[in-house]
Amino acid sequence: MLQRPPRALYSAFDRFPSRKGAGVHIARFARTLFDYTGGGLLYALGGDDFPAHQIEDDVEIVRFSSPFDNYLERAGAFADRLGVLLDSAGDSLRVAHFRDPWSGLAIVTHPHRCRTIFEVNGLPSIELPSAYPAAAPSTLEKIARVEQFVLERADAIVTPAMTIRDHLIGRGIAAAKIDVIPNGADVAQIDGQHDDDEAIAAKPYILYFGSLHPWQGIENLIRAFARVRDLEHLQLVLCCSHESRQAKAYMRLAEKLEVAPRVIWRFGLSAAQLAPWLRNAMLSVAPLTECARNIVQGCSPLKILEAMAAGVPVIASDLPAVRELVTDGVEGLLVQPDRPAALARAIRILFEYPDLRASLGGEGRRRVESTFTWEHAAARLRAVYLRELQ
Amino acid sequence: MNECMSKQGFFSLRPCGEPAATNCATCSRPVCSRHLSPTSGFTQCLDCTARGVEGDALRQPGSNPGVDDDREWAYGYRRGYYASHSYAPFNYGDDDSYYDDYDMRSFDRDLGTSNAGITGTDADGKPDWTDS
Ligand SMILES: [Zn+2]
Ligand SMILES: [Zn+2]
Numbered sequence: 001m002l003q004r005p006p007r008a009l010y011s012a013f014d015r016f017p018s019r020k021g022a023g024v025h026i027a028r029f030a031r032t033l034f035d036y037t038g039g040g041l042l043y044a045l046g047g048d049d050f051p052a053h054q055i056e057d058d059v060e061i062v063r064f065s066s067p068f069d070n071y072l073e074r075a076g077a078f079a080d081r082l083g084v085l086l087d088s089a090g091d092s093l094r095v096a097h098f099r100d101p102w103s104g105l106a107i108v109t110h111p112h113r114c115r116t117i118f119e120v121n122g123l124p125s126i127e128l129p130s131a132y133p134a135a136a137p138s139t140l141e142k143i144a145r146v147e148q149f150v151l152e153r154a155d156a157i158v159t160p161a162m163t164i165r166d167h168l169i170g171r172g173i174a175a176a177k178i179d180v181i182p183n184g185a186d187v188a189q190i191d192g193q194h195d196d197d198e199a200i201a202a203k204p205y206i207l208y209f210g211s212l213h214p215w216q217g218i219e220n221l222i223r224a225f226a227r228v229r230d231l232e233h234l235q236l237v238l239c240c241s242h243e244s245r246q247a248k249a250y251m252r253l254a255e256k257l258e259v260a261p262r263v264i265w266r267f268g269l270s271a272a273q274l275a276p277w278l279r280n281a282m283l284s285v286a287p288l289t290e291c292a293r294n295i296v297q298g299c300s301p302l303k304i305l306e307a308m309a310a311g312v313p314v315i316a317s318d319l320p321a322v323r324e325l326v327t328d329g330v331e332g333l334l335v336q337p338d339r340p341a342a343l344a345r346a347i348r349i350l351f352e353y354p355d356l357r358a359s360l361g362g363e364g365r366r367r368v369e370s371t372f373t374w375e376h377a378a379a380r381l382r383a384v385y386l387r388e389l390q
Numbered sequence: 391m392n393e394c395m396s397k398q399g400f401f402s403l404r405p406c407g408e409p410a411a412t413n414c415a416t417c418s419r420p421v422c423s424r425h426l427s428p429t430s431g432f433t434q435c436l437d438c439t440a441r442g443v444e445g446d447a448l449r450q451p452g453s454n455p456g457v458d459d460d461r462e463w464a465y466g467y468r469r470g471y472y473a474s475h476s477y478a479p480f481n482y483g484d485d486d487s488y489y490d491d492y493d494m495r496s497f498d499r500d501l502g503t504s505n506a507g508i509t510g511t512d513a514d515g516k517p518d519w520t521d522s
Contacts, residue, residue, distance in 0.1 A: 051397045055436070
């Protein structure tokens with residue numbers, strides 16, 4: 001079915017393209033790989049609204065399209081389909097870059113040998129319990145063994161955070177084959193397309209943007225906001241993926257705490273629609289909780305980098321992965337996680353000291369420009385390809 | 391003349407819009423020559439051909455009693471696949487299955503949260519800014 005024998009494969013158990021952080025990351029990294037190798041095959045998740053096969057210049061895209069409601073079934077069938085694609089790819093394949101153990105299992109066990117690069121942003125055995133609370137420890141242990149099998153066999157591992165690197169070393173993976181490539185952001189320059197009227201009318205406001213997973217800490221944010229309701233006219237804006245059960249629960253919490261009229265919800269905004277909300281924000285918050293996903297495995301929150309790139313001061317939970325991006329008091333304020341009182345105190349400080357806000361915002365933008373642009377990330381990734389493919 | 395409705399683009403998807411050469415024999419959408427599949431003998435669009443290839447691969451007959459169609463569909467395929475590939479220690483679906491029904495059940499969608507958002511679980515396909 002493939003029209004050209006691919007020299008490179010980028011495989012992701014994610015829908016692509018998408019506005020999620022994962023979608024942004026895949027676009028940047030897959031493009032870097034294909035620019036390096038002169039094209040290749042991108043294999044990702046699709047569905048009804050996505051073409052199952054595309055040819056875009058030197059890149060061929062195949063999307064797994066069969067509907068499987070069950071996560072494990074979907075993962076298994078996705079990997080099997082990749083195995084068949086690898087059969088048809090032949091010996092031309094020199095490098096396979098994948099970002100999930102399901103792709104990895106098909107790749108590292110395939111008889112055609114090529115260099116394998118495992119991009120570890122998160123591990124299902126640690127991330128799945130928040131979405132599937134019914135998953136038993138014995139089941140998660142089985143998934144962890146698959147991860148381990150792939151981690152041990154991959155030629156190289158790239159990961160966005162030192163915290164994740166340390167976790168992998170703790171699992172017995174050789175430090176020498178792990179490269180840390182921090183996420184990137186682009187210093188905002190989106191203008192015109194969407195006007196700022198709505199955001200300006202909401203000023204002054206605290207901004208949260210991202211998903212509503214429990215580990216994001218929205219509950220603590222709403223509780224903190226209730227503690228600063230005396231700050232005149234201050235509002236809280238939450239730009240989230242889409243209206244869900246969790247959103248309704250948070251709305252009820254805001255009502256119970258009597259701050260609902262000052263909480264503004266927006267759902268399903270595009271990056272261009274989000275931009276005015278971001279650039280007009282007084283400050284942005286990443287109130288991540290102290291849970292296994294954020295602590296044991298680590299994470300690398302794009303939203304923090306994106307706020308810094310926009311010159312907006314950040315208040316974030318003081319977690320190891322966050323300290324890799326933000327120095328307390330320099331590019332933002334770090335607060336003890338899961339403590340609404342501490343978060344409220346930091347909000348109060350930034351509300352009352354505009355000079356501090358300006359200095360944190362300016363330093364944040366400079367830090368992104370000097371260290372965390374997508375071009376920095378792409379250059380680090382190219383260095384890994386150069387080493388692996390020489 | 392109708393315009394080709396195949397989607398294209400790398401960073402985002404948009405309709406092709408080229409003048410259609412014919413209609414796809416399977417989905418009957420208008421399709422231009424560039425979006426016709428050579429392997430179908432230029433009768434199908436690329437999308438339909440790829441879905442067909444995937445469906446054929448996954449839809450080999452299975453015979454697991456007491457599992458629903460979806461599961462049987464996948465299991466049947468896997469038995470054939472594992473016979474020729476080497477990740478047998480982690481296989482699905484036969485007597486030596488790595489995951490048992492108990493493991494599988496906890497990942498049925500109604501036991502998960504609605505907008506799980508984790509890699510590959512946002513089954514409704516809505517946009518999300520989940521951190522990577
Ligand atoms: Zn068609
Ligand atoms: Zn077309």
